[in-house]
Amino acid sequence: MLEVEKLNAFYGSAQALFDVSLQVRGGELVVLQGLNGAGKSTLLKALMGLEVRTEGHILFQASPAQASLLDIQRWESHRRARAGLGYVAEDRRLFVGLTVSENLHVAASRAAAAKAMETRVLDLFPVLKTKLKRPAAHLSGGEQQMLAIARTLMTSPRILLLDEPCEGLAPVLVESIRDTLLALKCDGLALLVAEQNRLFASHADRSLTLVAGKVRDS
DSSP: OEEEEEEEEETEEEEEEEEEEEEEOOTTTEEEEEOTTTTTHHHHHHTTSSEEEEEEEEEESSSSOOSSEEOOOOOOOOHHHTTTEEEEEEEEEOOOSSSSSHHHHHTTTOOOGGGHHHHHHHHHHHGGGGTTTGGOOOHHHHHHHHHHHHHTTTOOOOEEEEEEETTTOHHHHHHHHHHHHHHHTTTTTTEEESSSTTTTTGOOOOEEEEETEEEEEO
8 A cells, every 4th residue: 555665855965764665555554663863753754745855755555446556755745645645743733723623624535525524533532522612722632632633534544644643641541542543443544653652563563663764674
């Protein structure tokens, strides 16, 4: 579904990733591990076409009916999102002035299907059901993370890229979010998760470790 071949990433003239290659198949959970500054966030941003200049190949199967992978390395980030790459940033990037419901609907892939999608994501994150009219700024950190994931799911992604989805959250919320993401994997959604705390590593189909911008099998 997603193949990365010899991907290099740059912030200006400074190189942050060096010949990174990886693969995520349909329905797989692949975990990216590494210390702060190792390049995990940079890799996810590079896959989404955000903030960094890249060289190499990012190949993606946007549809199950698609016979071959498309090289999306030169695509704009919004086109990658429409093709099925879903991204949940470490800082969540919510529209904090909008309500929970507005955050969900602004991300809906098709207006006609928005209500059905909202029902689905609220079943996954029932705590949000009672807070639909509450501004995102007034949610707790855990609730904001749930909303960030739910909002991305409203785009109907084929693969979900998550940057430290459980970092800094209370243990009970960590377990809830982890279990929800693993349930999505069981439903066939592919996941690429960057983390330090190894919450997902024991459930992964594969784990990769980034060290100074280079990837190695762990």
